[in-house]
Amino acid sequence: MRQLLDAGKIKRGVVVGGGYIGLEMAEALVRHGLEVSLISRPPQVMGTLDYDMGALVSQALRDVGVSLYPEETLTAFETKDGKVTGVVTDKRTLPTDIVVLGLGVRPNTALAAAAGIPLGEKGAIRVNERMETGIAGIWAAGDCAESFHLVSRRPFYVALGTVANRQGRVAGINLGGGYATFPGVMGTAVTKICEIEVARTGLQEKEITAVGLEHVSAVIKSRTKAGYYPGAGEITVKLLAEKGSGRLLGGQIVGMEGSAKRIDTVATALHAGFTVEDMINLDLGYAPPFSPVWDPVVIAARAVAKKL
Amino acid sequence: MRQLLDAGKIKRGVVVGGGYIGLEMAEALVRHGLEVSLISRPPQVMGTLDYDMGALVSQALRDVGVSLYPEETLTAFETKDGKVTGVVTDKRTLPTDIVVLGLGVRPNTALAAAAGIPLGEKGAIRVNERMETGIAGIWAAGDCAESFHLVSRRPFYVALGTVANRQGRVAGINLGGGYATFPGVMGTAVTKICEIEVARTGLQEKEITAVGLEHVSAVIKSRTKAGYYPGAGEITVKLLAEKGSGRLLGGQIVGMEGSAKRIDTVATALHAGFTVEDMINLDLGYAPPFSPVWDPVVIAARAVAKKL
Numbered sequence: 001m002r003q004l005l006d007a008g009k010i011k012r013g014v015v016v017g018g019g020y021i022g023l024e025m026a027e028a029l030v031r032h033g034l035e036v037s038l039i040s041r042p043p044q045v046m047g048t049l050d051y052d053m054g055a056l057v058s059q060a061l062r063d064v065g066v067s068l069y070p071e072e073t074l075t076a077f078e079t080k081d082g083k084v085t086g087v088v089t090d091k092r093t094l095p096t097d098i099v100v101l102g103l104g105v106r107p108n109t110a111l112a113a114a115a116g117i118p119l120g121e122k123g124a125i126r127v128n129e130r131m132e133t134g135i136a137g138i139w140a141a142g143d144c145a146e147s148f149h150l151v152s153r154r155p156f157y158v159a160l161g162t163v164a165n166r167q168g169r170v171a172g173i174n175l176g177g178g179y180a181t182f183p184g185v186m187g188t189a190v191t192k193i194c195e196i197e198v199a200r201t202g203l204q205e206k207e208i209t210a211v212g213l214e215h216v217s218a219v220i221k222s223r224t225k226a227g228y229y230p231g232a233g234e235i236t237v238k239l240l241a242e243k244g245s246g247r248l249l250g251g252q253i254v255g256m257e258g259s260a261k262r263i264d265t266v267a268t269a270l271h272a273g274f275t276v277e278d279m280i281n282l283d284l285g286y287a288p289p290f291s292p293v294w295d296p297v298v299i300a301a302r303a304v305a306k307k308l
Numbered sequence: 309m310r311q312l313l314d315a316g317k318i319k320r321g322v323v324v325g326g327g328y329i330g331l332e333m334a335e336a337l338v339r340h341g342l343e344v345s346l347i348s349r350p351p352q353v354m355g356t357l358d359y360d361m362g363a364l365v366s367q368a369l370r371d372v373g374v375s376l377y378p379e380e381t382l383t384a385f386e387t388k389d390g391k392v393t394g395v396v397t398d399k400r401t402l403p404t405d406i407v408v409l410g411l412g413v414r415p416n417t418a419l420a421a422a423a424g425i426p427l428g429e430k431g432a433i434r435v436n437e438r439m440e441t442g443i444a445g446i447w448a449a450g451d452c453a454e455s456f457h458l459v460s461r462r463p464f465y466v467a468l469g470t471v472a473n474r475q476g477r478v479a480g481i482n483l484g485g486g487y488a489t490f491p492g493v494m495g496t497a498v499t500k501i502c503e504i505e506v507a508r509t510g511l512q513e514k515e516i517t518a519v520g521l522e523h524v525s526a527v528i529k530s531r532t533k534a535g536y537y538p539g540a541g542e543i544t545v546k547l548l549a550e551k552g553s554g555r556l557l558g559g560q561i562v563g564m565e566g567s568a569k570r571i572d573t574v575a576t577a578l579h580a581g582f583t584v585e586d587m588i589n590l591d592l593g594y595a596p597p598f599s600p601v602w603d604p605v606v607i608a609a610r611a612v613a614k615k616l
């Protein structure tokens with residue numbers, strides 16, 4: 001494939017799916033000089049963000065030259081001589097030389113199910129805090145295993161390297177006769193599409209609604225560095241808090257270099273159970289090469305607090 | 309001065325003081341092509357870090373060509389025709405064309421003292437949580453005012469833009485008849501010397517000793533991004549925790565691009581009163597362009613937890 005790309009024999013690519021894999025592949029294909037189209041069923045890419053934040057990522061993809069076809073569904077492929085030549089959706093046919101399917105992740109738990117091990121969320125193996133399954137002495141960790149969401153306080157499924165790694169460590173300690181627990185996850189994730197950094201943690205709007213909570217939110221635009229400092233880029237931060245109490249429920253960030261890892265402050269505040277009012281007083285690092293005087297995360301917390 | 313620099317008439321500079329201002333000026337002079345010497349009384353620059361972490365900053369300065377003269381004290385200047393020609397220390401005379409004094413900050417509170425307003429830590433104006441001085445109806449904020457340290461639970465003095473800005477907001481709300489409080493600071497600060505980023509929060513070793521606590525600490529080296537990712541740079545993280553309880557007391561970071569703002573995670577954990585064991589389970593953002601699978605801050609927390 002690398003040879004075909006280098007020889008210029010692959011000119012057009014269609015990516016199906018607007019999640020992490022789809023977007024990272026769209027970026028890779030654009031960088032190889034292909035004409036790239038991306039099909040996704042939701043109105044915006046990056047479904048782990050709310051639509052208003054996902055729209056920023058959609059725009060970033062268009063800005064690098066990706067043609068987006070949102071709210072379309074893959075129905076068939078066209079082929080010739082055993083090779084794909086087109087992608088058929090419910091609205092059009094896109095001629096292409098290559099297709100990337102980024103259709104999401106499902107835990108492969110057929111063996112566990114056949115063995116009588118209880119499954120849970122999205123068919124993942126149900127485990128307790130020690131990563132032990134419903135059958136004593138059988139342990140599970142990683143993309144096949146369920147997690148617990150520390151904000152919704154409900155079982156949760158997420159297939160990420162960090163979670164797998166941490167679950168594996170806990171399972172290993174317990175298997176070896178030690179004692180360790182994995183309390184759960186915040187749903188933190190970061191990614192990068194060309195120059196745009198994307199981050200999220202906690203619950204997004206639809207997840208908040210699903211657990212029966214009401215929320216207020218604010219979206220603010222600021223800069224990654226002091227406005228006058230060379231290289232200061234735009235950053236958009238959205239925070240969501242429980243209506244009334246102001247308890248932080250989640251956060252999303254889209255912006256230029258230096259944006260994504262600011263989600264760690266939001267994730268740590270979630271672990272602490274902070275309200276957005278608690279966050280206003282966070283003593284975060286400031287110097288012109290790193291931040292405006294008020295960090296964008298704190299600006300967002302103030303904006304939410306005003307709406308409570 | 310800019311004209312003299314551009315004309316190449318200033319060839320040598322001596323900076324007195326190894327704090328934020330001294331280091332930032334040393335960087336600026338090096339970038340203008342001067343031969344730069346830096347004199348400081350402590351054995352390492354950046355006295356708000358422990359010596360082991362300050363040593364990394366000292367080395368970074370040497371690497372960019374600054375000649376360091378630690379453990380030396382300024383005693384006199386040599387002059388000719390009303391212009392400085394040399395800096396005399398207790399050990400040597402350094403010929404120079406320009407001298408920068410970065411000797412630290414003291415609050416200018418003579419007027420307040422003369423008016424009978426009580427002073428506190430380092431001569432700064434004593435204020436309550438609402439930024440009101442010891443005399444009702446008189447308020448103070450910024451570099452002249454005292455703060456409260458949220459880890460040591462003692463009065464504290466720090467002259468930083470973030471603190472001044474936040475104190476000013478609180479004083480303004482109260483002056484205007486509203487009600488707002490400024491709970492205090494963590495002593496968070498970040499800076500940059502050429503390519504090296506430096507950050508600190510909470511208490512350093514000598515501050516921990518001063519408040520009568522015992523601590524354990526660990527220093528770990530990791531990378532700012534996944535090791536195989538282009539641009540991954542070294543990062544050194546030190547965390548300090550209370551002996552026995554494991555309560556986080558402070559953190560220090562020295563490293564390449566992407567290092568400094570990781571201090572925000574440590575600062576937020578301090579606000580939360582977390583132990584280093586709590587920090588092991590933080591669900592921080594991971595993707596190869598941003599972090600190793602285990603964020604360096606979490607690696608450091610694990611290293612401290614092992615020593616408890």
